[in-house]
Amino acid sequence: MTIGLLLHIVLSCTNLMPPEDSARRVRQGEVFIVSMPSSIGTGYTWQLASPADSTHVTFISKHYIAANNLDGGPGTDQFTFRAVKKGWVRLRFQYVRPWEKMLPKDTRYQTFSITIF
Numbered sequence: 001m002t003i004g005l006l007l008h009i010v011l012s013c014t015n016l017m018p019p020e021d022s023a024r025r026v027r028q029g030e031v032f033i034v035s036m037p038s039s040i041g042t043g044y045t046w047q048l049a050s051p052a053d054s055t056h057v058t059f060i061s062k063h064y065i066a067a068n069n070l071d072g073g074p075g076t077d078q079f080t081f082r083a084v085k086k087g088w089v090r091l092r093f094q095y096v097r098p099w100e101k102m103l104p105k106d107t108r109y110q111t112f113s114i115t116i117f
Helices: 003-014
Strands: 021-026 031-037 046-049 059-066 073-085 086-094 110-116
Touching: 021 031, 031 046, 031 086, 031 110, 046 073, 073 086, 073 110
Parallel strands: 021 110
Antiparallel strands: 031 073, 046 086, 059 073, 086 110
């Protein structure tokens, strides 16, 4: 393997996202956090692609946690929810620039399947 190819592979892996569909199990009444890597300096942020099913979960808050003290550097978007009713819910997020009216074709999505027991 050439050094150039190896360097390309390493650099390509630095922005890995979790699997497209991540499953989680939480207890009824439990507060849980969904976290996804983000970089606020690019203008992109994670948002719910559609409102959460309020029958099963309640959205509490969203916070950006910087990975270091560099302005605009990488970090994590954290969404906090409360599991209110036993069942199953899918939370789908999109990585967007909130002020853009049209979603680009290459919009990234992340889905979490939440089982509440």
